[in-house]
Amino acid sequence: MSVLHLTSIPFLLGGFFFFFTATVGLLRFPDFFCRLHATGKGDTLAVLLSLIGLSIYEGFSFTSLKILFIAVFMFLAQPTSTHAISRAAMRCGLEPWTKKMEKKNDSNL
Amino acid sequence: MSNFFLYLGMGLFTLVFLCLYRGVFGPGVLNRIAAISAIGTKTLVILLIMGFIYHRVDMFVDISMVYALLNFIGTIAAAKYLENGGEI
Numbered sequence: 001m002s003v004l005h006l007t008s009i010p011f012l013l014g015g016f017f018f019f020f021t022a023t024v025g026l027l028r029f030p031d032f033f034c035r036l037h038a039t040g041k042g043d044t045l046a047v048l049l050s051l052i053g054l055s056i057y058e059g060f061s062f063t064s065l066k067i068l069f070i071a072v073f074m075f076l077a078q079p080t081s082t083h084a085i086s087r088a089a090m091r092c093g094l095e096p097w098t099k100k101m102e103k104k105n106d107s108n109l
Numbered sequence: 110m111s112n113f114f115l116y117l118g119m120g121l122f123t124l125v126f127l128c129l130y131r132g133v134f135g136p137g138v139l140n141r142i143a144a145i146s147a148i149g150t151k152t153l154v155i156l157l158i159m160g161f162i163y164h165r166v167d168m169f170v171d172i173s174m175v176y177a178l179l180n181f182i183g184t185i186a187a188a189k190y191l192e193n194g195g196e197i
Contacts, residue, residue, distance in 0.1 A: 016121065023124045027128075043146075047154060054157055057161065070177055081185055084189075085142055085188040
């Protein structure tokens with residue numbers, strides 16, 4: 001268990017924690033936009049932490065460079081796709097959830 | 110250390126099943142797209158962890174790179190379809 005292996009463990013556990021919070025957000029939030037709010041940010045940070053942890057575990061090599069490239073790509077791609085899908089939802093006429101809506105429990109959000 | 114990876118992968122796998130609930134019961138197609146994109150990012154990390162368990166990291170890094178790209182393209186394609194008047 002070299003030092004590299006030990007330093008990668010907190011990164012991986014942090015990544016798992018943010019994956020868990022993003023999943024809870026996806027399940028519990030009342031509206032599509034809130035759910036996308038949770039998964040868009042939560043998953044990006046979780047992937048970033050996990051991939052940094054894995055590349056630390058791999059040590060200094062070409063493969064860990066590729067893993068870091070995936071992390072950078074996910075850091076750029078996830079917000080872009082979240083923006084695209086939420087703009088499309090807005091264009092489709094999906095209004096965000098509001099307190100008033102809850103009274104007539106509009107269930108197709 | 111590989112036991113730690115195994116338990117981490119199994120934990121991520123249970124999270125995928127939780128996201129699958131939203132994928133199946135999501136009220137509209139949009140919630141399903143959000144669920145599938147969430148599952149996609151989790152699968153990416155599971156793939157890499159499998160690579161570390163099997164000690165074949167080079168192969169699995171390339172696979173997960175392609176998977177990340179495809180996951181992104183899929184969400185963008187769905188957004189493009191829904192953009193101009195596709196029904197929800």
